[in-house]
Amino acid sequence: MASSRFATFMRGYGRLTIFMIPIGIAINFVGGQIALLLKLPVYLDSIGTILVGATCGGLPGALVGLISNGINSITSPPTFAFAILNVAFGLLAGYFGRIGVFRTWWKTLLSVLPFAFIGGFCGALITIWVFDGLAVGGGAIVVGALTAMGMDLNTANFAAQLPMDVLDKVPTVLIVYAIIKGIPKRLLVKLPLGRVYLGQPNPRAKKPVATTATQP
Amino acid sequence: MTNNAVAAVADRYRQPMTLGNAVLDIHPIAMVAGITALIVVGLASAGWIVPLAVSALFVGIAYLAGRGPSYLVTILKLWIAVGLILFALRALLVKGETVLVPLGPIAITREGIENGLRFTTAVMVICGGVTLFFAIVSMRRLMLALERIGVSPRVSYVILASFQAITDLGATARVVLDAQKARGIETEGNVFVRARAFFPVLAPVFLTAMTATEERAIALDARAFNNPGRHTSLLNLKPLTAVDTVLVVLSLVVAAAAVTGGILGWF
Amino acid sequence: MVLAALTGVGFTYAYAEQPALVGIDLQLEEGRLHGVVGLNSSGKTTLCSLIRGVIPHFHHGDLTGEVVILGRPLLDWDPAELSRTIGCVFDNPFTQISGIRETVFEEIAIGLENLGVPRDEMIERVESVVEQLGIEAIVEKNPNELSGGQRQKVAFASIIAMDAPVVVIDEPTSQLDPEASEAVFEIIEGLKHRGKSIVLAEHKIDLLAQYADTITVMNEGTVVMHGPTRDVVGSDEFGAYGVVPPEVTELGRRLAAAGKPLDRLPIKRAEAFDEISVRIGRSTHAH
Numbered sequence: 001m002a003s004s005r006f007a008t009f010m011r012g013y014g015r016l017t018i019f020m021i022p023i024g025i026a027i028n029f030v031g032g033q034i035a036l037l038l039k040l041p042v043y044l045d046s047i048g049t050i051l052v053g054a055t056c057g058g059l060p061g062a063l064v065g066l067i068s069n070g071i072n073s074i075t076s077p078p079t080f081a082f083a084i085l086n087v088a089f090g091l092l093a094g095y096f097g098r099i100g101v102f103r104t105w106w107k108t109l110l111s112v113l114p115f116a117f118i119g120g121f122c123g124a125l126i127t128i129w130v131f132d133g134l135a136v137g138g139g140a141i142v143v144g145a146l147t148a149m150g151m152d153l154n155t156a157n158f159a160a161q162l163p164m165d166v167l168d169k170v171p172t173v174l175i176v177y178a179i180i181k182g183i184p185k186r187l188l189v190k191l192p193l194g195r196v197y198l199g200q201p202n203p204r205a206k207k208p209v210a211t212t213a214t215q216p
Numbered sequence: 217m218t219n220n221a222v223a224a225v226a227d228r229y230r231q232p233m234t235l236g237n238a239v240l241d242i243h244p245i246a247m248v249a250g251i252t253a254l255i256v257v258g259l260a261s262a263g264w265i266v267p268l269a270v271s272a273l274f275v276g277i278a279y280l281a282g283r284g285p286s287y288l289v290t291i292l293k294l295w296i297a298v299g300l301i302l303f304a305l306r307a308l309l310v311k312g313e314t315v316l317v318p319l320g321p322i323a324i325t326r327e328g329i330e331n332g333l334r335f336t337t338a339v340m341v342i343c344g345g346v347t348l349f350f351a352i353v354s355m356r357r358l359m360l361a362l363e364r365i366g367v368s369p370r371v372s373y374v375i376l377a378s379f380q381a382i383t384d385l386g387a388t389a390r391v392v393l394d395a396q397k398a399r400g401i402e403t404e405g406n407v408f409v410r411a412r413a414f415f416p417v418l419a420p421v422f423l424t425a426m427t428a429t430e431e432r433a434i435a436l437d438a439r440a441f442n443n444p445g446r447h448t449s450l451l452n453l454k455p456l457t458a459v460d461t462v463l464v465v466l467s468l469v470v471a472a473a474a475v476t477g478g479i480l481g482w483f
Numbered sequence: 484m485v486l487a488a489l490t491g492v493g494f495t496y497a498y499a500e501q502p503a504l505v506g507i508d509l510q511l512e513e514g515r516l517h518g519v520v521g522l523n524s525s526g527k528t529t530l531c532s533l534i535r536g537v538i539p540h541f542h543h544g545d546l547t548g549e550v551v552i553l554g555r556p557l558l559d560w561d562p563a564e565l566s567r568t569i570g571c572v573f574d575n576p577f578t579q580i581s582g583i584r585e586t587v588f589e590e591i592a593i594g595l596e597n598l599g600v601p602r603d604e605m606i607e608r609v610e611s612v613v614e615q616l617g618i619e620a621i622v623e624k625n626p627n628e629l630s631g632g633q634r635q636k637v638a639f640a641s642i643i644a645m646d647a648p649v650v651v652i653d654e655p656t657s658q659l660d661p662e663a664s665e666a667v668f669e670i671i672e673g674l675k676h677r678g679k680s681i682v683l684a685e686h687k688i689d690l691l692a693q694y695a696d697t698i699t700v701m702n703e704g705t706v707v708m709h710g711p712t713r714d715v716v717g718s719d720e721f722g723a724y725g726v727v728p729p730e731v732t733e734l735g736r737r738l739a740a741a742g743k744p745l746d747r748l749p750i751k752r753a754e755a756f757d758e759i760s761v762r763i764g765r766s767t768h769a770h
């Protein structure tokens with residue numbers, strides 16, 4: 001059954017992961033809300049996805065993205081069409097986390113490009129496929145204006161969304177970097193990708209025999 | 217409160233859960249079936265009248281469930297924020313033969329309006345159904361129903377805890393933001409000033425929430441969260457009643473008929 | 484049987500610079516109330532975690548020596564079985580609430596749900612702990628909106644509802660006023676009378692002196708004193724580790740220093756009351 005496979009997966013991913021996912025989701029929401037409150041011209045609503053991806057792995061990150069969009073869809077169903085983007089952010093953050101991208105600030109900054117590519121380029125593609133290029137959201141008016149000025153509809157979508165996503169992902173990955181820097185070691189040791197950030201291999205890596213194997 | 221009052225509360229948990237309204241008491245799974253069938257009817261139609269009628273029906277159901285006003289607010293907001301823009305963009309940008317209103321380089325055409333109406337009502341019927349479902353079925357009830365059919369309590373945990381975490385973290389973030397303001401850290405002013413307020417507010421709040429997962433994990437483990445055996449539940453969700461079953465069957469029939477009708481071009 | 488037998492136990496948290504426990508030899512009997520005291524960071528919580536199995540199953544690190552819980556080596560326990568056998572309440576009330584239940588009644592039932600207890604029995608058990616803890620007034624409140632003290636009581640109720648034979652409690656009264664603390668201690672004593680074994684880390688020494696059967700004093704990760712409450716609390720050495728003796732013991736010492744010692748050094752309020760009544764009785768007699 002799917003659910004039991006899910007349960008096995010959650011266990012395999014370490015026991016803290018299941019508690020980190022709701023926090024990641026809340027971080028997505030609160031980041032977005034505060035950005036609105038401070039009237040910042042960026043969404044900042046994928047910090048949690050990337051953070052959980054970077055510290056717990058791609059699948060937990062993807063789940064954070066999926067559920068965040070799912071919850072948003074309760075009041076704004078069209079959001080769900082874009083869930084795949086948030087899922088992709090999580091998976092990519094997991095991969096980047098694993099190869100140590102978030103350990104150095106400049107690599108972290110470089111990761112903006114692929115994230116913005118997913119958000120901007122793939123986001124535009126979804127708009128074009130699902131909504132025939134006429135979706136709603138921050139960029140819709142811009143897209144409308146660009147087309148009115150004679151730009152091709154598809155081009156207008158890319159032109160509107162890519163820069164917006166770059167602008168959004170720079171502070172997003174920076175805050176993820178800052179948070180990871182601040183995670184205490186005692187927590188990092190319990191996160192699936194924590195060893196990446198702990199640097200040297202754990203001098204006391206001796207795991208008790210029963211740790212992972214027997215936890216039902 | 218006296219012991220009697222506690223006994224009354226306890227007694228309520230012994231009885232099957234009821235929200236005191238026939239619509240609200242429909243089993244979540246029957247509700248999924250019913251609303252999905254109605255959405256299918258709306259989408260199967262080639263025109264815009266049927267989806268619009270289904271959308272109106274959703275409002276009616278919300279009123280029957282006693283959730284009318286709040287549902288109406290949600291759905292009207294969606295119509296304005298999503299529906300209107302979807303319609304306007306299409307009406308303006310979809311090219312057509314029959315020009316109704318020429319507007320310089322672009323023109324409002326009959327085709328554009330028809331396309332806009334069709335597309336907008338289709339999107340809105342989905343929006344209406346989804347928002348109706350969540351207006352009527354609480355997340356807790358939905359999760360309870362899903363656990364009944366074998367979904368892991370861990371899945372429930374993740375979903376339900378997310379909502380609580382959003383509330384808690386949002387409240388903390390606002391408290392910290394206000395404290396920053398009180399300490400004279402600027403949260404107004406130009407974009408860079410405001411952006412600089414974002415980091416110090418959020419990074420520590422997020423970190424604390426992450427660190428607290430450690431103790432949460434221990435607390436939940438102490439509540440036998442990792443117990444492999446069968447879990448029971450305090451809330452007594454009625455199993456599918458006869459009415460629910462009829463609703464499910466009816467939904468299947470209606471959905472099948474609508475799809476067939478849509479293919480054959482009945483409506 | 485022995486609740487916990489520790490022989491030469493040391494523990495260092497993964498990546499920690501200092502060991503949290505060093506060379507601990509300790510034996511705790513079943514069916515008793517064991518108090519653990521010590522300054523901040525002396526290792527009380529770490530000791531509780533170890534007995535509860537949170538170390539090493541959850542907090543990884545370097546564990547040396549031998550830990551035997553209820554006759555079975557700690558590492559041989561299945562973690563799920565261990566958490567069913569040993570209930571635990573930790574001190575921060577804000578993390579001791581599940582966050583997924585809408586009323587206090589449901590919150591207290593959550594452990595029973597996970598144990599698969601049938602509904603009718605579950606309701607009875609929740610009703611009974613609600614009454615024991617005197618939290619009738621909040622059963623319908625949202626647990627996520629309670630004050631720290633109320634949460635602490637609810638968390639405590641959730642655990643005692645599960646009826647585990649052993650309960651490890653880390654500062655259950657940190658957010659409670661004196662009366663509520665005393666009430667919690669009375670409940671803990673009630674648990675003991677029902678045959679439970681309890682390990683209780685606590686700063687409120689007056690209450691511990693009153694209720695605990697044994698006291699363990701920790702200092703910088705080692706057990707510096709352990710024994711029956713009277714022997715430990717009444718000993719001159721007790722104050723040497725930064726722990727303040729009970730008020731009445733202080734009083735007894737001051738009287739002794741002033742050349743008017745009581746017949747017996749009191750550690751409980753009732754004893755002090757008795758001794759002093761006797762003294763007053765004698766002096767009124769002398770008149």
Ligand SMILES: Nc1ncnc2c1ncn2[C@@H]1O[C@H](COP(=O)(O)OP(=O)(O)OP(=O)(O)O)[C@@H](O)[C@H]1O
Nearest residue numbers: 186496499503522523524525526527528529530542
């Ligand atoms: N999960 C953990 N990971 C790493 N180090 C820890 C952890 N918990 C405690 N420590 C460290 O272990 C030492 C003992 O701490 P412990 O919490 O056991 O003391 P305590 O007596 O309970 O203190 P308090 O009275 O403040 O609760 C401290 O130096 C502390 O920093």
Ligand SMILES: [Mg+2]
Nearest residue numbers: 527528529653
């Ligand atoms: Mg402690």
